[in-house]
Amino acid sequence: xxxxxxxxxxxxxxxxxxxxxxxxxxxxxxxxxxxxxxxxxxxxxxxxxxxxxxxxxxxxxxxxxxxxxxxxxxxxxxxxxxxxxxxxxxxxxxxxxxxxxxxxxxxxxxxxxxxxxxxxxxxxxxxxxxxxxxxxxxxxxxxxxxxxxxxxxxxxxxxxxxxxxxxxxxxxxxxxxxxxxxxxxxxxxxxxxxxxxxxxxxxxxxxxxxxxxxxxxxxxxxxxxxxxxxxxxxxxxxxxxxxxxxxxxxxxxxxxxxxxxxxxxxxxxxxxxxxxxxxxxxxxxxxxxxxxxxxxxxxxxxxxxxxxxxxxxxxxxxxxxxxxxxxxxxxxxxxxxxxxxxxxxxxxxxxxxxxxxxxxxxxxxxxxxxxxxxxxxxxxxxxxxx
Amino acid sequence: xxxxxxxxxxxxxxxxxxxxxxxxxxxxxxxxxxxxxxxxxxxxxxxxxxxxxxxxxxxxxxxxxxxxxxxxxxxxxxxxxxxxxxxxxxxxxxxxxxxxxxxxxxxxxxxxxxxxxxxxxxxxxxxxxxxxxxx
Ligand SMILES: [Zn+2]
Numbered sequence: 001x002x003x004x005x006x007x008x009x010x011x012x013x014x015x016x017x018x019x020x021x022x023x024x025x026x027x028x029x030x031x032x033x034x035x036x037x038x039x040x041x042x043x044x045x046x047x048x049x050x051x052x053x054x055x056x057x058x059x060x061x062x063x064x065x066x067x068x069x070x071x072x073x074x075x076x077x078x079x080x081x082x083x084x085x086x087x088x089x090x091x092x093x094x095x096x097x098x099x100x101x102x103x104x105x106x107x108x109x110x111x112x113x114x115x116x117x118x119x120x121x122x123x124x125x126x127x128x129x130x131x132x133x134x135x136x137x138x139x140x141x142x143x144x145x146x147x148x149x150x151x152x153x154x155x156x157x158x159x160x161x162x163x164x165x166x167x168x169x170x171x172x173x174x175x176x177x178x179x180x181x182x183x184x185x186x187x188x189x190x191x192x193x194x195x196x197x198x199x200x201x202x203x204x205x206x207x208x209x210x211x212x213x214x215x216x217x218x219x220x221x222x223x224x225x226x227x228x229x230x231x232x233x234x235x236x237x238x239x240x241x242x243x244x245x246x247x248x249x250x251x252x253x254x255x256x257x258x259x260x261x262x263x264x265x266x267x268x269x270x271x272x273x274x275x276x277x278x279x280x281x282x283x284x285x286x287x288x289x290x291x292x293x294x295x296x297x298x299x300x301x302x303x304x305x306x307x308x309x310x311x312x313x314x315x316x317x318x319x320x321x322x323x324x325x326x327x328x329x330x331x332x333x334x335x336x337x338x339x340x341x342x343x344x345x346x347x348x349x350x351x352x353x354x355x356x357x358x359x360x361x362x363x364x365x366x367x368x369x370x371x372x373x374x375x376x377x378x379x380x381x382x383x384x385x386x
Numbered sequence: 387x388x389x390x391x392x393x394x395x396x397x398x399x400x401x402x403x404x405x406x407x408x409x410x411x412x413x414x415x416x417x418x419x420x421x422x423x424x425x426x427x428x429x430x431x432x433x434x435x436x437x438x439x440x441x442x443x444x445x446x447x448x449x450x451x452x453x454x455x456x457x458x459x460x461x462x463x464x465x466x467x468x469x470x471x472x473x474x475x476x477x478x479x480x481x482x483x484x485x486x487x488x489x490x491x492x493x494x495x496x497x498x499x500x501x502x503x504x505x506x507x508x509x510x511x512x513x514x515x516x517x518x519x520x521x
Pocket of ligand 1 (some may be wrong): 407408409410411412421422423424425426
């Protein structure tokens with residue numbers, strides 16, 4: 001299998017962008033990634049586009065607007081992990097020798113408020129069972145019931161991520177908040193308050209992947225930034241039986257031993273990359289809600305089961321700590337454009353590994369992990385190294 | 387009328403229409419032709435009447451997409467003696483008035499009145515004082 005590297009990254013800031021279409025935003029991100037990689041028209045052999053709400057042939061619209069079509073363009077939907085799924089497909093194809101250079105993009109333009117999803121049956125909506133934040137709240141409540149996590153910890157995650165997001169020009173929210181602000185925001189579903197939930201929004205991100213050592217750059221292009229190795233890009237779905245799984249079943253078994261999809265993906269990603277959680281220097285993880293970040297600590301093996309509150313309290317996961325988590329500000333600061341969120345994490349981590357992350361730089365970062373999980377269930381884990 | 391056919395029987399007493407797999411002996415809900423745990427096609431329909439115990443709960447304070455009933459409403463998971471954890475509405479919308487582990491009975495509750503004037507019903511769990519039988 002051939003090694004795969006990230007040759008270029010591009011991003012359209014996450015936020016609210018009025019009349020800008022998914023095509024407009026995707027074009028911005030793809031142009032940025034192509035320019036960094038020194039790749040132009042004819043310089044890539046396939047494209048994978050992560051999107052959940054973009055509609056038919058989103059990837060074709062973006063690349064068509066750039067006059068760069070003819071190669072296979074595949075839209076990939078895997079909920080919050082759509083970008084991870086696109087990365088998995090692209091990197092596998094390069095590793096297998098099918099392509100040398102592939103564009104991976106993610107784009108989304110989401111409505112405000114609770115997201116309506118075709119995932120639920122109409123009767124589930126009618127019965128009030130399609131209440132997405134309520135499932136997040138039940139997961140949070142179980143975490144609190146089975147570990148030392150309190151509502152103060154949930155607020156502390158938001159305070160941490162919003163503080164880190166101040167340094168990210170691509171984030172939607174760039175103002176610090178206090179725990180009092182968070183706990184004083186409207187109660188959505190006990191124990192989750194409004195500011196503990198990320199905002200669905202709009203944005204795009206893209207990367208150019210290529211076979212390590214291959215000369216994908218067009219003649220005359222600059223040397224560009226040092227490449228970052230894509231050491232693993234893994235997608236997994238859920239196993240049956242867990243009632244609070246992101247697959248949102250209506251029932252599950254009285255069995256707490258079902259391995260969550262994040263853990264399934266992480267185990268494979270660590271093995272592929274030849275690293276363990278103790279080797280990581282920086283992590284971007286799914287913080288759809290504040291409790292989800294703490295759950296991710298456990299599911300990714302960043303701490304022992306039940307020890308997420310201790311890890312947060314220790315300061316290890318804050319910028320300046322042993323293993324900063326969500327230095328970009330996370331989805332709590334950036335907002336969550338579903339199809340773009342995983343690639344947004346990868347853009348952040350490539351910047352971190354190149355030493356280009358400015359005020360939020362993790363000094364000396366060489367091993368980074370990106371994690372997304374959501375409806376399906378889909379869980380994506382990506383490991384990047386330099 | 388039920389919000390969906392094949393989900394529950396109105397009773398009294400009400401019951402959930404669940405599946406029981408002859409292959410792995412697990413229950414699932416709603417009933418499906420294939421067992422979601424072991425893929426066996428030997429699934430029998432069974433009625434689950436409760437009572438159960440509250441496992442985790444919250445309340446929904448804003449109407450989610452496609453929902454026309456009242457808010458707030460309770461939302462949670464109840465463990466049934468058959469080894470099944472079931473997601474459902476709770477009749478108690480104030481989380482502080484419920485505690486995990488307390489007995490919950492099955493109920494059928496109105497959601498809203500549809501365009502043709504029919505009352506749409508769903509299953510829900512209500513606080514009860516009947517102790518569930520041991521598994
Ligand atoms: Zn079975």
